[in-house]
Amino acid sequence: MSDTRSVLIVDDEHDIRELLVLTLSRMGLRTETAPTLAAARELLASATYDLCLTDMRLPDGSGLELVAEISTRYPGMPVAMITAYGNVEAAVEALKVGAFDFVSKPVDIHVLRGLVRQALELGERAKRETDEHSSRLLGTSDAMVTLRNTIAKVARSQAPVFINGESGTGKELVARTIHAQGARANGPFVPVNCGAIPTELMESEFFGHKKGSFTGAHSDKPGLFQAADGGTLFLDEVAELPLPMQVKLLRAIQEKCIRPVGAPAEVQVDVRILSATHKDLSQLVNDGRFRHDLYYRINVIGLSVPPLRARAGDLPLLSDAILRRLSQAMHRPAPTLADDAVAALEAYGFPGNVRELENILERALAMADGDHITASDLHLPTPRGHSSSNTAAPAVHASPFVTGTHQALGAGGTAPRDPRTVSPYETAGTALPSFIEDIERAAIQQALQEHRYNKTKTAAALGITFRALRYKLKKLGID
Ligand SMILES: Nc1ncnc2c1ncn2[C@@H]1O[C@H](COP(=O)(O)OP(=O)(O)OP(=O)(O)O)[C@@H](O)[C@H]1O
Ligand SMILES: [Mg+2]
CATH class of the missing domain: 3.40.50.300 (P-loop containing nucleotide triphosphate hydrolases)
Structure with missing residues (x-):
């Protein structure tokens, strides 16, 4: 199981990132790296990690901010600070805002290994406690x-x-x-x-x-x-x-x-x-x-x-947790969601909320044969008309079409400021998909302008993850 555990490394120095990646990989861990606070935040929003190692001084702020954020928003995730040699104040500050430990530069590999082992043990224990309480209210939105x-x-x-x-x-x-x-x-x-x-x-x-x-x-x-x-x-x-x-x-x-x-x-x-x-x-x-x-x-x-559609950014985390729980019950390794599956989930409106997400993932788990769930395994209810699988879909009420569009457009279910308030039902003549794409394109372009083409802010304003935005930009051919 050690190969499924992953560590987020945040450091602006390329050489240190490389050293840490090498050391941790040898311990059988997966790693992801971020050179800035902003990049770290994006990664944290789209995946779960068993440990985070962060440098103190980063180009866009202090690692202390990240430590504080992680300990309040992702309380189950241990975070350790990498501090300059002899900087006792920084180490103390880090511990105060919630780091479980620190390691000083130049990084001693043996010390680092010990720290990582302890952190993972800590995380395991937290996870066991969570499992005992069976389900906790998850979400960082x-x-x-x-x-x-x-x-x-x-x-x-x-x-x-x-x-x-x-x-x-x-x-x-x-x-x-x-x-x-x-x-x-x-x-x-x-x-x-x-x-x-x-x-x-x-x-x-x-x-x-x-x-x-x-x-x-x-x-x-x-x-x-x-x-x-x-x-x-x-x-x-x-x-x-x-x-x-x-x-x-x-x-x-x-x-x-x-x-x-x-x-x-x-x-x-x-x-x-x-x-x-x-x-x-x-x-x-x-x-x-x-x-x-x-x-x-x-x-x-x-x-x-x-409602789930108003909890921007929670889908990957919730899906991970649900897949882990379902697979555990079936005694099989938890599959991961492919990028297109995450994007498809994010574009869907979930009229039946978390319960519907559970149903969809349970069915996908039964359908998927590898350790990857793709968008097509999800069998999301499609817009009205030509779907026989719709009958098997657990949509609860309201047309999934309406909520789906709504979600694609607005932050947490609110319409963008310049909504062309046309009911999709009044569009006989225009092909539905291209009509929707036009609206999406307009909303995204406007949001991009408003946020000076900062994709992180744009995604937040639209109520979708950075990853979903990237996917849509590519799909809609926006540069
Ligand atoms: N934030 C969350 N984190 C993890 N699991 C959640 C969360 N919210 C809901 N769930 C799970 O979703 C399912 C539905 O939740 P619950 O039964 O509490 O909803 P409900 O609002 O009472 O639904 P209903 O209106 O259908 O009675 C449960 O399996 C629950 O554990
Ligand atoms: Mg209930």
């Missing part, structure tokens, strides 16, 4: 960094949290993370799909029942509230609760006690309520289909999970 920070804050409170977001964005994972990071982590986490319980059984499911309280109640049965006592009750698909049940739930939440069906007295319960839906609950309140008082009670803190 601004949207995900903000979300994780918010979660860390709300985890410390006991207030009810209402989680909103499209299907498959990770609402349940967010709820589990809030629970796991909070004071109730050692208590139970009880998820309930409110849409899956038959109405007539609901009260007994939530509050439990006494033996003989109704036909079929053969014994005392505790309800979900009792099961979650001391922990968290997660009301998933909360919009599906029938109105009469909403009244009872409100009471339970307000009074912190419940009465099992057929029981003479109420019992106290101590649960934290988290809830989620992909629906617009405030709209349902306006329509009179959800009680305002319950909405008010469960929505003390509101948290919205961004």
Whole structure:
């Protein structure tokens, strides 16, 4: 497995890069090099590394910046600083901002080897811990960094949290993370799909029942509230609760006690309520289909999970992690995504979000025969019309065509400033692909101008990775 581990080397001196590459390659590691901070950032955004070695003084800034960035954005990745001989201050600074160690120039190969071994061991341990928590909320996009920070804050409170977001964005994972990071982590986490319980059984499911309280109640049965006592009750698909049940739930939440069906007295319960839906609950309140008082009670803190298309740059990382997890379960080495596959994923809108990405990769894994997944292995749903594989595609809702175009155009789902706001459906006469390419070309050229042809900034503004931009420039014949 050592041959799959890779190290990012950041140094502006060619000779040092060469020395490090040679030494690490002999240790069976893969290496990539960057001469500047900017180049390092690009690489970090498009791949995962097991270790980063960075020089202190770089042409476009300080290696300390990179150390700080890596330790906050990629906390699982050890980073070490290469410092000038005798520069104790620099070494101390590096450790303070999150480097795990430093090595001084001229680099002693034995010291370097020892450091690399330790770093990789550190990374392995972090990875094992991550695996134990099975899935963590991954992503380094601004949207995900903000979300994780918010979660860390709300985890410390006991207030009810209402989680909103499209299907498959990770609402349940967010709820589990809030629970796991909070004071109730050692208590139970009880998820309930409110849409899956038959109405007539609901009260007994939530509050439990006494033996003989109704036909079929053969014994005392505790309800979900009792099961979650001391922990968290997660009301998933909360919009599906029938109105009469909403009244009872409100009471339970307000009074912190419940009465099992057929029981003479109420019992106290101590649960934290988290809830989620992909629906617009405030709209349902306006329509009179959800009680305002319950909405008010469960929505003390509101948290919205961004759709995948608004998490610019997260796709390679997420895909890697998902492929690794799926392959591990199948006891085979994890394949890598070819450049054209990454570009194709980045151009696709993912109406079904992370869950859809998982489905697509699972199918691709079954189809791909080598250790490479190409764009054609992905079988992404194609624009309307002529695809029979579309039926097998896990697209959830909305036309993949519309979202796909949207994604290609805008940063995180927002349209560019000069959108020729024409519906693609009104274009009978123009061949669809060339119509889309025209719009893409216009949007990219405008963004390029606005950012003085700085490709990194342009890609960020368009909400796509540098790699995707490079791919599009080539494909669209833009110089
Ligand atoms: N940021 C993320 N990092 C890693 N995995 C994620 C992330 N977000 C979602 N997932 C994974 O995607 C899948 C869907 O997530 P989850 O079930 O939490 O979504 P949901 O919003 O509850 O979906 P639905 O609306 O379909 O119920 C899960 O397997 C989850 O582990
Ligand atoms: Mg869910």
